[in-house]
Amino acid sequence: MNNYAKLLLVSTFCAVGINAQTKDQTVKSIMDETYKNSKLEQLAYELIDGIGPRLVGSPKMQQAHDWAVKSFQNWGIDARNEKWGEWKSWERGTSTIEMVLPYPKSLEGMQLAFSPATGAKGLTADVVMLPNFASKEEFNRWLPSVKGKFVMVSQYQPSGRPEYNWKEFATTESFEKMKKESAEASENWRKSIQNTGETSRTLNSKLESAGAAGIVSSNWSRGFGVNKIFSAGTKKIPVVDISLEDYGQLYRMLQNGTTPKLKITANSKDHGKAPTFNTVAEIKGTEKPDEYIILSAHLDSWDGGTGATDNGTGTITMMEVARILKKHYPNPKRTIVVGLWGSEEQGLNGSRAYVSAHKDQMPKVQAVFNQDNGTGRIANISGQGFLNSYDYLGRWLNAAPKELTKDIKTTFPGFPGGGGSDHAPFVAAGVPAFMLGSLNWGYGNYTWHTQRDTYDKIVFDDVKNNVALIAILTYMASEDPERASNEQIKMPMDSKSGEPAKWPEVKEPTRLGGFD
Incomplete structure (x- = not known):
């Protein structure tokens, strides 16, 4: 081996060592920030107790959008509200229901x-x-x-x-x-x-x-x-x-x-028509700024409770991930986008609107990570029908400490989600988008769309687990020298029609709602 070759080999080993060391240090910084300097409880208080339920079109929903933009900006992250439609604007007041007879x-x-x-x-x-x-x-x-x-x-x-x-x-x-x-x-x-x-x-x-x-x-x-x-x-x-x-x-x-005879007193205000928004925040990429990782959660809720687990937990998770990455990974290779969507509850309208308004972005999205099913720690991830998702998701998951991943069940390549949450519009557009499924914690019966969906139901230890994992996945997806493949599976036969099943179609949002 000549001297040049020896020098090249030493240089290569040094670069690999430095990269591995840098990765390990970044992961450690993410873990330390998540568990030693968490802002989750404060974010939860401000959003869930301070603002409260976030019904589409309501003044509370607008307040939540403005609060999110201000929070991002306070962390040095560019953020804006993107208008995509209009909705009936209704504001809840007090109500009493009394039996007066017998x-x-x-x-x-x-x-x-x-x-x-x-x-x-x-x-x-x-x-x-x-x-x-x-x-x-x-x-x-x-x-x-x-x-x-x-x-x-x-x-x-x-x-x-x-x-x-x-x-x-x-x-x-x-x-x-x-x-x-x-x-x-x-x-x-x-x-x-x-x-x-x-x-x-x-x-x-x-x-x-x-x-x-x-x-x-x-x-x-x-x-x-x-x-x-x-x-x-x-x-x-x-x-x-x-x-x-x-x-x-x-x-x-x-x-x-x-x-029986009842007396019902219901106080509310009808404000007519109001604009509806998505809150979008960005940490600009340095090497590949026109490639994207999207952190996805819906900001709106029903308003029986205060929208704590649907989807306050998803919202504060993605905001905390962005805060941590801005502090410990301020110069990502790819652009990191946080999308806090409006009107998910009425049919994924906010995320559909984003896909429609940013068609040019869709072929350049490395991955979408979506969180929207309660307070539990992430327990299952499907490849959503992307043929090679095992390769890159496997690499990214492998970088996380085992205490974050040891109980996660993965399904590859999986099957494309046609609805249910905000990953679906991206999947329909051919974007590798993944629902990060959580442990149940009685979600379906006790908090999902109920009057008991309140702050006290949040399990902050599990939410911190999710923050750390998503931050590491985002870091790895940004650093990955390879583009994530969006090659799709060959769809199986539909047993009802006898024809091959079809990949979900891209749908436009409902841009004017609540007046039916």
């Missing part, structure tokens, strides 16, 4: 999103229960009887105990009997609604047109004390959701010949 009692509940207000004096009326219907004609004959009444529109639940509680304590015979009766009751209720010719989305409007004074629902989430809180679906009359316990009492009174 005796006075405060009921647990709240007005649904976009519910019309009652005025300061409220509304007082008798209660009637939606019966079972055998036909649309029977429903139409009954419909005039709702005039001036509060109509109960949800299935009666004889037990407020979740199935897991029954399974733990009931006899086998009692548990099986409960399941059988519950399934039969649900099927009978489903058929009855179907027989009206309406759906759960159109029924309230139909009752409003018939002169109902208001709507009372109880959308039980199959856990102790939790209900789903969605939209009112009316234009003039109030819609409230009350607890299973109180709803059941009203139902049993009616069944026993006693007609």
Whole structure:
């Protein structure tokens, strides 16, 4: 070996050593910052307690966008709000629901999103229960009887105990009997609604047109004390959701010949039409500024609770990742984008709008990391149908300390996600975009779209785990000398059509909403 070759070899070893040392130091810095100087609790307080629920189009949503921009700018990160549409702007106020007859009692509940207000004096009326219907004609004959009444529109639940509680304590015979009766009751209720010719989305409007004074629902989430809180679906009359316990009492009174009378006071403001935005922050790349890693989470929420786990945790995770990277990796090779989307809850509108507005970026995106399913630590990652995702995701994951990755289950190459969260619009556009799936922590029943989705449900140790992991993945994706392959799998046969399944299609967002 000549002297030149020896010198080249030594230089190569030195470069590799320096690169490995630099990588190890950056990973260590990320870990130290995550666990020794975390800002998660403060961010969570400011967003979730300080601002509160973030319904699309609402003043609270606009406040959250402005807060996020200011937070990024305070960390030295460029940020802006990108307008993509307009939405009905509704602001929640206080609401009270009282039973005044046969005796006075405060009921647990709240007005649904976009519910019309009652005025300061409220509304007082008798209660009637939606019966079972055998036909649309029977429903139409009954419909005039709702005039001036509060109509109960949800299935009666004889037990407020979740199935897991029954399974733990009931006899086998009692548990099986409960399941059988519950399934039969649900099927009978489903058929009855179907027989009206309406759906759960159109029924309230139909009752409003018939002169109902208001709507009372109880959308039980199959856990102790939790209900789903969605939209009112009316234009003039109030819609409230009350607890299973109180709803059941009203139902049993009616069944026993006693007609309860309620007083509902719902305060809210209709601000007309408001612009809707995405908050977009960028740490500019130094070597490949026109290639991108996108950190994705939706900023909006339903407003029964304060949107803590859907998706406050995803939002503060991505903001904290950006803060840490700006401090310890201020000159990334590729541009790091944080997208905090609006109106995910109404159909992925914000992320779809970003894909539409930044078509030129899509072929240059190295990866999208999306977080949107509760407070749990990341436990599963799918390759989303990208054929070679194992190669690059495997490299990036391997750089993280084993305590962050040891329990993660991966599925490669996986299958493309067609919806569900904000990675899907990017996947449809052919971008390697990955949902970072979290441990459950009772998410589906207890916090997802419920009135219990509040700050106290956050498990900060798990969220810190996610911050560290995503920061390391982002660092590795930025440093990777190779472009991540977006080659797609050959789609399997669709068993229903007998034709090959199709890759999800790019869809435009709904740019004007809430006025149906």
